[in-house]
Amino acid sequence: MRMQELLARGEKVMMRNVSRLPAVFTRGEGAYLYDADGKKYLDFLSGIAVLALGHSHPRxxxxxxxxxxxxxxxxxxxxxxxxxxxxxxxxxxxxxxxxxxxxxxxxxxxxxxxxxxxxxxxxxxxxxxxxxxxxxxxxxxxxxxxxxxxxxxxxxxxxxxxxxxxxxxxxxxxxxxxxxxxxxxxxxxxxxxxxxxxxxxxxxxxxxxxxxxxxxxxxxxxxxxxxxxxxxxxxxxxxxxxxxxxxxxxxxxxxxxxxxxxxxxxxxxxxxxxxxxxxxxxxxxxxxxxxxxxxxxxEDLTGRAGRLGRELTALFGQWQEKLSVVKGVRGLGLMLALELACPAQPVVETCLERGLLINAVTPTALRLLPPLNISKEDLERGLEILYGVLAERGG
Ligand SMILES: Cc1ncc(COP(=O)(O)O)c(C=O)c1O
Known part of the structure; x- marks a missing residue:
């Protein structure tokens, strides 16, 4: 597979200054990234709050x-x-x-x-x-x-x-x-x-x-x-x-x-x-x-971030009641973290396998930074993946 080959080549020549996850991307469009084998991922990290408007915005x-x-x-x-x-x-x-x-x-x-x-x-x-x-x-x-x-x-x-x-x-x-x-x-x-x-x-x-x-x-x-x-x-x-x-x-x-x-x-x-x-x-x-x-x-994306943030915070509150693994939610707008009762990194890795990018901002907290213009459908699709992974760790 091309991605494994690129990963191995990268590991040989890049400095080991960060711990990387096993994906090499070749293309992005909107809220999606595509890896070197053509697999599609929803990007809820936005390059750590860089791509507020998603990948390859036509304008x-x-x-x-x-x-x-x-x-x-x-x-x-x-x-x-x-x-x-x-x-x-x-x-x-x-x-x-x-x-x-x-x-x-x-x-x-x-x-x-x-x-x-x-x-x-x-x-x-x-x-x-x-x-x-x-x-x-x-x-x-x-x-x-x-x-x-x-x-x-x-x-x-x-x-x-x-x-x-x-x-x-x-x-x-x-x-x-x-x-x-x-x-x-x-x-x-x-x-x-x-x-x-x-x-x-x-x-x-x-x-x-x-x-x-x-x-x-x-x-x-x-x-x-x-x-x-x-x-x-x-x-x-x-x-x-x-x-x-x-x-x-x-x-x-x-x-x-x-x-x-x-x-x-x-x-x-x-x-x-x-x-x-x-x-x-x-x-x-x-x-x-x-x-x-x-x-x-x-596009009033500031107002949208506020509204979506409030909706997500309420939703994560419900997750917290249903899932013992979710201990709390914090943040503002579309800058949110879920505090977990388990290590966050394995959750990040499983999400990646299932096509969702998030990160472990502390050893026990997941960070979500989706694009401010993400569609409701894409947001829901990503949340479904995340919920599934969390439910397996403590329903
Ligand atoms: C609040 C804050 N300040 C400064 C920086 C550093 O920015 P850069 O990585 O562009 O040097 C970051 C990066 O994550 C940040 O989150």
Whole structure:
């Protein structure tokens, strides 16, 4: 079989930096992926919240073809037309003032950390940033230092200094972590890699209050939650608290490497020479992002994610009553996790065999991130597979 052969070849030449599942894909369309042997899978992972509109969306394919023949890159000495339009659009959507484009979520957070350090320097040499225990902000050294999970950090010490960690939703602990070196806090409105754990409204509002009181930048990492995924265009809208600095990636580039940092004017402290990157998304990413934003708006996919999320949460509540293996459901919109009474990885593997992609976000929790435009039929088909696999493990 062609897939087994490709798997074996890949294992020989690729670094073993992640534990992979046994599938090699050759094509995607809508909510479906096809492996090298032609087997069809429903994709409830969306490349970890990247493909909000599913695979090979016809409008995105056209935009990419057009842009490839138009212009891709001109160096950062100049603007591209699409870059200006996208920055304006993001400014309108967020109510923030200025944008910096880069190539990934980690890079967006690196830039946010540099904004915070420079902002803190102006306040008299402040440089510490408080982040959440269990957070995930990326794998580059600064973003890794910001990530409050020792398991990702241990092999790479010494990490850049200047980070303190406090438990999510424990406002008193964050207040206690503030000192005269603190310049900013950085938080995911819903922790993604940490297990799909929402910050409470009260916590985010309290954090904003602490930031006002201590003149700290309130920075939010919406790399995974942004662009409608949680049922609000930005997840900060759930608490009604706008950050001073916001990072985006994943769905914005929709498979093209891309990231963005948005900041309030006072926090947009970068001056010529401070920070840059050669490509910073580029023409393809700008054009794709503009089209992604248009489609999400035209089809009200944010509202749809919220509605489907509420329906799914109610459904999983019923599963919990029927199946002893389901212990709980958490998350917002189409960013959901099912807590299990058994290890999650074997469930993921059986789902894969039966044609459904999900992942084990913790050893005992399954994460579901279906495309925001998934049809009801496809959603139901995937849920049927998942229910069948779970029922076999504890009905
Ligand atoms: C909240 C959050 N921040 C940052 C990152 C890092 O993004 P990237 O993998 O694009 O560097 C991720 C990736 O999963 C993420 O979920």
């Amino acid at each position: 995105l394919v056209s935009v990419m073809q057009r842009q490839a023949a138009k212009v891709l890159h001109v160096s950062n000495y100049f603007f591209l037309e699409e870059q200006v339009e996208l920055a304006e659009r993001l400014k309108d959507l967020s109510g923030l003032d200025r944008v910096f484009f880069c190539n990934s979520g980690a890079e967006a957070n690196e830039a946010a950390i540099k904004l915070a350090r420079k902002y803190g320097r102006k306040l008299g040499g402040k440089y510490e940033i408080i982040t959440a225990a269990g957070s995930f902000h990326g794998r580059t050294m600064g973003a890794l230092a910001a990530t409050g999970q020792p398991k990702y950090q241990q092999a790479f010490s010494p990490l850049p200094e200047g980070f303190r960690y406090a438990p999510l939703n424990d406002l008193a602990a964050w207040e206690a972590a503030i000192n005269d070196r603190t310049c900013a806090v950085l938080v995911e409105p819903v922790q993604g890699e940490g297990g799909v754990r929402p910050a409470t409204k009260e916590f985010i509002q309290g954090l904003a209050e602490l930031c006002r009181k201590h003149r700290l930048l309130l920075m939010m990492d919406e790399v995974q939650t942004g662009l409608g995924r949680t049922g609000r265009f930005f997840a900060w809208e759930h608490a009604g608290v706008k950050p001073d600095v916001l990072t985006l990636a994943k769905a914005l580039g929709h498979g093209i490497p891309f990231g963005a940092v948005l900041a309030r004017e006072e926090a947009a402290v970068l001056e010529p020479g401070d920070h840059s990157t050669t490509v910073g998304g580029g023409g393809m990413a700008f054009a794709v992002a503009l089209e992604v934003l248009r489609i999400i708006e035209e």
